[in-house]
Amino acid sequence: MKELVVVSGKGGVGKTSIAASLAVLLSRKLKVTAADTDVDAPNLAIVLGADVRRELDVRSSEKAVVDVSKCTGCGKCVEVCKFSSITLAEGKAVVDRLACEGCGACSIVCPTNAISIVQVKTGEVGVADTEYGFKLVSGHLEIGEANSGHVVTAVKWLARRKAEEEGADLLIVDGPPGIGCPVIASLAAASHALVVSEPTPAGAWNLTRIIQVINHFKIPFMLVVNKWNLSPQYTTALEAIAKQGGGELAARIPVDYTIAEAMAMRKPVVAYKPEAESSKAIAKLADIILERLS
Amino acid sequence: MPRVAVTGGKGGTGKTTVAANTAYTLAQMGLRVLLIDADVDAPSSSRFLGVSTARVLDVMSFLPAVDPEKCTMCGLCAQACRPHALVHVEGKLPMLFPELCSGCEACKLVCPSNAITDSQKLLGWVNKAEAHGITLVEGELQPTEARSTLVLLKAMEYARSLKSERSYDMTIVDTAPGTHCNVIHAIRGADLALAVTEPTPLGVHDLELILKLTQKLQVRTAVVLNRADLPGGTPEEVERIASRHHTPIVAEIPLDPLVQSSHIQGKPVLELAPSSRAAEAFRTLAKAVLELASAGAFLA
Numbered sequence: 001m002k003e004l005v006v007v008s009g010k011g012g013v014g015k016t017s018i019a020a021s022l023a024v025l026l027s028r029k030l031k032v033t034a035a036d037t038d039v040d041a042p043n044l045a046i047v048l049g050a051d052v053r054r055e056l057d058v059r060s061s062e063k064a065v066v067d068v069s070k071c072t073g074c075g076k077c078v079e080v081c082k083f084s085s086i087t088l089a090e091g092k093a094v095v096d097r098l099a100c101e102g103c104g105a106c107s108i109v110c111p112t113n114a115i116s117i118v119q120v121k122t123g124e125v126g127v128a129d130t131e132y133g134f135k136l137v138s139g140h141l142e143i144g145e146a147n148s149g150h151v152v153t154a155v156k157w158l159a160r161r162k163a164e165e166e167g168a169d170l171l172i173v174d175g176p177p178g179i180g181c182p183v184i185a186s187l188a189a190a191s192h193a194l195v196v197s198e199p200t201p202a203g204a205w206n207l208t209r210i211i212q213v214i215n216h217f218k219i220p221f222m223l224v225v226n227k228w229n230l231s232p233q234y235t236t237a238l239e240a241i242a243k244q245g246g247g248e249l250a251a252r253i254p255v256d257y258t259i260a261e262a263m264a265m266r267k268p269v270v271a272y273k274p275e276a277e278s279s280k281a282i283a284k285l286a287d288i289i290l291e292r293l294s
Numbered sequence: 295m296p297r298v299a300v301t302g303g304k305g306g307t308g309k310t311t312v313a314a315n316t317a318y319t320l321a322q323m324g325l326r327v328l329l330i331d332a333d334v335d336a337p338s339s340s341r342f343l344g345v346s347t348a349r350v351l352d353v354m355s356f357l358p359a360v361d362p363e364k365c366t367m368c369g370l371c372a373q374a375c376r377p378h379a380l381v382h383v384e385g386k387l388p389m390l391f392p393e394l395c396s397g398c399e400a401c402k403l404v405c406p407s408n409a410i411t412d413s414q415k416l417l418g419w420v421n422k423a424e425a426h427g428i429t430l431v432e433g434e435l436q437p438t439e440a441r442s443t444l445v446l447l448k449a450m451e452y453a454r455s456l457k458s459e460r461s462y463d464m465t466i467v468d469t470a471p472g473t474h475c476n477v478i479h480a481i482r483g484a485d486l487a488l489a490v491t492e493p494t495p496l497g498v499h500d501l502e503l504i505l506k507l508t509q510k511l512q513v514r515t516a517v518v519l520n521r522a523d524l525p526g527g528t529p530e531e532v533e534r535i536a537s538r539h540h541t542p543i544v545a546e547i548p549l550d551p552l553v554q555s556s557h558i559q560g561k562p563v564l565e566l567a568p569s570s571r572a573a574e575a576f577r578t579l580a581k582a583v584l585e586l587a588s589a590g591a592f593l594a
Contacts, residue, residue: 008305009335009336010305010306010336010338011304011305011306011336011471012304012305012306012307012471013305013306016496040303040471040472040473040474041303041304041305041471041472041473041496041499041500041503043304043496043499043500046495046496046499047495047496062376080399080403082356082396082397082398082399082444083398083443083447084447098475098478098482098511099475099478099479101396101398101443102376103376103377103396103398103400104374104376104398104400105398105399105400105403108374108400108403108404109403117376141472141473141474143473143503143506143507143510144473144474144475144478144507144510145474145475146443146474146475148472148474149440176472177305177306177335177336177471177472178333178335178336178442178470178471179335179336179435179437180334180335180435180439180440180441180442181440181441181442183335184438184440199558200341200557200558201341201344201557201558201560202310202336202338202341202342202557205338205341206336206338209336209437210437212437212438213437213438216437216438230554230558231558234558257524257525257526258526260494260524260525260526260527261525261526262526263494263495263496263526264494264495264526264527264528266495
């Protein structure tokens with residue numbers, strides 16, 4: 001089974017719209033399973049008009065808990081905490097649960113064993129049946145939790161299992177923005193990456209950064225420039241950056257507000273209006289991807 | 295001095311556009327503005343303002359190095375290491391997986407023979423620029439590094455050190471997308487949060503997530519509706535969510551091609567087209583921010 005991960009460096013450049021349309025188009029030629037690993041803001045289900053049923057909880061986060069009856073307020077825990085998550089208030093250690101990484105350094109130095117480390121819920125993973133005939137696996141991080149990488153890994157684990165059950169040829173993963181932990185977890189063991197970018201100075205800078213991450217993991221990648229006609233000059237610049245990074249130029253998608261209309265109807269643009277300019281460009285992109293996967 | 299966090303849940307709703315243009319507008323009004331780019335994965339404010347930043351700090355993190363002379367192979371370090379970056383193998387030195395290390399130093403704290411020293415790894419940088427009457431501080435994560443929080447905390451700490459040297463009238467923090475811990479570090483303690491959203495189902499969905507977060511953090515919040523007149527948009531849905539959370543919509547920024555040109559040219563909207571509709575919207579927003587943030591700081 002192949003695994004195509006859609007990433008971008010910068011957020012809001014069209015990853016989810018493009019991933020949803022690609023999943024619909026490719027599912028007509030291949031057996032497809034889709035996954036959404038943007039666990040901070042999982043939106044693929046919305047664009048596909050699908051409802052996710054919870055299947056499992058992810059409980060990988062750990063937090064420090066202070067037993068106030070044992071705490072002497074010595075402040076050693078405050079000193080060792082690298083994440084600024086413990087303070088002293090009224091002579092007792094207070095853990096900021098939203099900032100605590102659960103590393104346990106505080107519990108090691110506490111002279112009165114007043115601090116223990118407990119497991120808490122990190123997020124949830126669920127599955128949806130889409131009206132397009134393929135399954136979607138989606139997860140979300142509990143608001144304010146830290147270990148998004150763990151939820152991403154759980155989404156990918158369940159998605160691969162569902163894909164195997166379905167006998168899928170392709171898993172399409174709609175990744176998170178950025179280049180940090182959840183992106184790295186999304187790219188793990190992928191066979192191909194699709195990078196979405198837009199033609200602005202910020203787009204170019206963030207493209208350079210995501211390519212460094214992709215190349216570090218030695219994953220072959222393709223570039224798609226969204227809203228390319230906003231700046232043909234920057235589009236050319238993006239394509240030069242991708243080429244220099246060893247990537248393939250796959251497609252240019254024009255500015256097209258049909259995508260927003262389709263989104264309001266909770267449909268991928270290729271299903272809402274196949275004759276729209278953006279749909280035609282995405283259809284070409286799907287053909288190129290199909291060729292590369294085989 | 296008030297601090298405003300510009301956030302929004304979803305990526306690409308216009309956080310940086312709002313943060314950079316609000317900073318620029320306030321600076322034009324004569325305020326001394328400190329702008330912190332806290333999206334260390336994809337720091338873009340400098341590109342929006344057309345300024346180049348200089349590196350002022352390397353962000354280093356603790357990474358254990360085991361002294362083979364001192365190590366007794368007792369395995370306590372691996373036991374203490376919750377991310378499993380150190381693995382104990384009977385009769386051998388502990389194995390290190392650097393990409394899993396959080397830099398917490400628990401291993402060093404438990405080692406009975408002082409065999410663990412710090413070999414330091416580079417996580418990223420803190421950068422700075424002075425331009426348009428704005429001091430810009432940005433955190434930049436080194437590509438292939440996962441631990442962005444420490445880069446963000448360092449950038450925030452550096453910004454605080456600047457504030458002790460010089461007085462600013464307003465601090466604006468441009469947060470990362472999402473609702474994770476980096477976003478929390480950037481919002482916590484702010485006098486005002488601006489939730490930037492767009493009139494699409496995705497914008498609405500993620501707006502609700504961020505409003506729940508700012509409520510949890512007890513930070514007063516106002517909504518900025520970007521691309522307000524997006525064809526096919528659903529602004530009434532944004533209004534419904536905002537009012538359900540008792541949050542005002544303080545500005546509507548039109549879908550103006552000039553905003554897109556400002557991104558491409560790397561110039562603030564007020565510099566590029568001071569009499570455009572978008573520029574007018576940013577002026578309205580800047581005034582609202584000043585009022586709400588000052589009131590927030592006063593109440594706090």
